[in-house]
Amino acid sequence: xxxxxxxxxxxxxxxxxxxxxxxxxxxxxxxxxxxxxxxxxxxxxxxxxxxxxxxxxxxxxxxxxxxxxxxxxxxxxxxxxxxxxxxxxxxxxxxxxxxxxxxxxxxxxxxxxxxxxxxxxxxxxxxxxxxxxxxxxxxxxxxxxxxxxxxxxxxxxxxxxxxxxxxxxxxxxxxxxxxxxxxxxxxxxxxxxxxxxxxxxxxxxxxxxxxxxxxxxxxxxxxxxxxxxxxxxxxxxxxxxxxxxxxxxxxxxxxxxxxxxxxxxxxxxxxxxxxxxxxxxxxxxxxxxxxxxxxxxxxxxxxxxxxxxxxxxxxxx
Amino acid sequence: xxxxxxxxxxxxxxxxxxxxxxxxxxxxxxxxxxxxxxxxxxxxxxxxxxxxxxxxxxxxxxxxxxxxxxxxxxxxxxxxxxxxxxxxxxxxxxxxxxxxxxxxxxxxxxxxxxxxxxxxxxxxxxxxxxxxxxxxxxxxxxxxxxxxxxxxxxxxxxxxxxxxxxxxxxxxxxxxxxxxxxxxxxxxxxxxxxxxxxxxxxxxxxxxxxxxxxxxxxxxxxxxxxxxxxxxxxxxxxxxxxxxxxxxxxxxxxxxxxxxxxxxxxxxxxxx
Numbered sequence: 001x002x003x004x005x006x007x008x009x010x011x012x013x014x015x016x017x018x019x020x021x022x023x024x025x026x027x028x029x030x031x032x033x034x035x036x037x038x039x040x041x042x043x044x045x046x047x048x049x050x051x052x053x054x055x056x057x058x059x060x061x062x063x064x065x066x067x068x069x070x071x072x073x074x075x076x077x078x079x080x081x082x083x084x085x086x087x088x089x090x091x092x093x094x095x096x097x098x099x100x101x102x103x104x105x106x107x108x109x110x111x112x113x114x115x116x117x118x119x120x121x122x123x124x125x126x127x128x129x130x131x132x133x134x135x136x137x138x139x140x141x142x143x144x145x146x147x148x149x150x151x152x153x154x155x156x157x158x159x160x161x162x163x164x165x166x167x168x169x170x171x172x173x174x175x176x177x178x179x180x181x182x183x184x185x186x187x188x189x190x191x192x193x194x195x196x197x198x199x200x201x202x203x204x205x206x207x208x209x210x211x212x213x214x215x216x217x218x219x220x221x222x223x224x225x226x227x228x229x230x231x232x233x234x235x236x237x238x239x240x241x242x243x244x245x246x247x248x249x250x251x252x253x254x255x256x257x258x259x260x261x262x263x264x265x266x267x268x269x270x271x272x273x274x275x276x277x278x279x280x281x282x283x284x285x286x287x288x289x290x291x292x293x294x295x296x297x298x299x300x301x302x303x304x305x306x307x308x309x310x311x312x313x314x315x316x317x
Numbered sequence: 318x319x320x321x322x323x324x325x326x327x328x329x330x331x332x333x334x335x336x337x338x339x340x341x342x343x344x345x346x347x348x349x350x351x352x353x354x355x356x357x358x359x360x361x362x363x364x365x366x367x368x369x370x371x372x373x374x375x376x377x378x379x380x381x382x383x384x385x386x387x388x389x390x391x392x393x394x395x396x397x398x399x400x401x402x403x404x405x406x407x408x409x410x411x412x413x414x415x416x417x418x419x420x421x422x423x424x425x426x427x428x429x430x431x432x433x434x435x436x437x438x439x440x441x442x443x444x445x446x447x448x449x450x451x452x453x454x455x456x457x458x459x460x461x462x463x464x465x466x467x468x469x470x471x472x473x474x475x476x477x478x479x480x481x482x483x484x485x486x487x488x489x490x491x492x493x494x495x496x497x498x499x500x501x502x503x504x505x506x507x508x509x510x511x512x513x514x515x516x517x518x519x520x521x522x523x524x525x526x527x528x529x530x531x532x533x534x535x536x537x538x539x540x541x542x543x544x545x546x547x548x549x550x551x552x553x554x555x556x557x558x559x560x561x562x563x564x565x566x567x568x569x570x571x572x573x574x575x576x577x578x579x580x581x582x583x584x585x586x587x588x589x
Binding site: 123124125126127128195196197200201232241242253281300301302 | 347350352355427430431432433437440448450451
């Protein structure tokens with residue numbers, strides 16, 4: 001009953017590792033409504049939990065039933081999870097539905113998780129891309145259209161409905177315990193494909209730090225678009241080595257060959273449409289987020305890599 | 318043991334290690350900066366460059382005392398020699414300067430990042446994509462950047478155009494003015510003779526997507542190279558017009574030309 005006095009916030013993608021860290025930080029002060037399209041998540045007694053697709057009619061019932069004051073939208077269908085058509089329906093049309101409901105039910109704050117993939121991996125990328133840099137991912141592959149469209153959509157709502165106070169976060173590679181994105185799958189494996197002659201610079205953020213970043217963005221409510229990254233960089237090949245992966249050299253020329261190999265091998269952590277991200281750097285500038293929200297990651301690159309390395313040594317991964 | 322660790326143990330002397338370690342350069346926990354510069358790779362590169370610089374090209378550098386000890390800096394030089402040796406020689410000279418050693422970043426052509434191994438190795442040694450956004454960010458990071466405003470027009474010159482400065486791009490002057498950055502003009506003499514090129518295979522170059530394909534010596538000739546670092550030039554912004562920028566670029570070009578002429582007068586032959 002005590003939950004009635006707490007503001008209610010809806011967290012999508014509640015089954016994911018990032019969401020669980022976020023919920024852990026917020027549960028004391030807020031009543032959390034958990035939503036996930038994969039399964040009904042039961043974290044703690046007293047939390048309301050729903051398994052629902054965002055673009056199904058039943059989703060609105062949650063807004064009817066609860067007085068949702070804020071939404072933290074972390075629920076995205078991962079790049080390896082389904083076809084790009086399904087991802088488009090879920091990530092883009094589902095998010096549109098969510099934002100429409102936020103507007104209809106007068107939600108006061110929305111945090112949307114995006115990704116640095118939206119910038120696209122190109123040999124002509126300057127380092128330290130700021131938030132104003134063009135989003136070129138969809139030029140490179142149809143498989144990333146949903147990521148760019150989700151961003152565009154959130155941006156349209158950001159300007160069209162300023163009362164929603166939308167904050168869009170574009171993090172670098174999130175890694176650490178429980179994370180199931182493409183790169184984390186790769187770091188968890190014993191063998192990591194590497195393109196011969198290419199080892200782009202990469203950035204990583206520990207899932208706990210990212211969760212703290214989401215919470216800061218939610219609590220401080222300064223709408224806008226922000227990159228989220230630590231001031232530390234490492235080459236891809238060094239990162240996989242540090243994680244205890246053996247490097248599997250893949251010929252990098254002719255250009256189409258790595259994609260063909262990836263497709264034939266059906267690697268989830270190294271899918272054909274992400275090959276360019278293992279070839280060219282996409283380094284983002286996270287200084288705006290750090291300054292605006294007073295954000296400073298606490299976990300080092302070594303903390304992230306040693307998690308994967310130690311779990312492998314223990315035979316858990 | 319990684320290839321880099323192996324090469325470091327094999328090639329890097331304590332003296333070279335000490336040179337790099339005393340140059341202030343902020344890097345992350347694995348020794349990288351956001352552009353891919355790596356401290357250990359630079360130590361290896363300097364060790365590899367030492368015999369090339371000292372014994373093969375017998376480089377003499379003049380005016381190194383003109384280089385400021387710290388702060389943002391644009392080093393503007395003439396480009397020649399088909400292969401980018403001139404950038405490496407300027408970088409080595411500045412890193413090992415007895416006055417104020419500095420790590421420099423060399424801007425490379427846009428096709429370099431697409432070449433396997435080469436783009437990556439260059440990056441780790443401090444080279445970066447020649448992009449104005451990149452350059453502006455590095456200057457705000459108080460880096461020293463080597464720019465060859467002639468680009469491939471200069472490096473790919475044929476023999477009949479040696480020591481004739483080609484058209485300079487205006488980008489470096491825009492950066493100098495907007496980022497309030499002093500310019501050190503550099504005249505390089507000797508690189509033209511390392512790979513004399515009577516003509517290019519243009520069709521074949523197009524086929525391979527290369528900016529040029531020279532018909533030249535199979536390896537660079539051991540011509541003696543002289544580097545002349547001029548005095549700092551400052552140009553205040555804001556930019557009033559492109560014509561004004563072009564006039565200022567010509568001033569830098571004139572200064573580089575003077576340094577080249579000085580070098581040509583002071584040398585008594587290609588190899589001496």
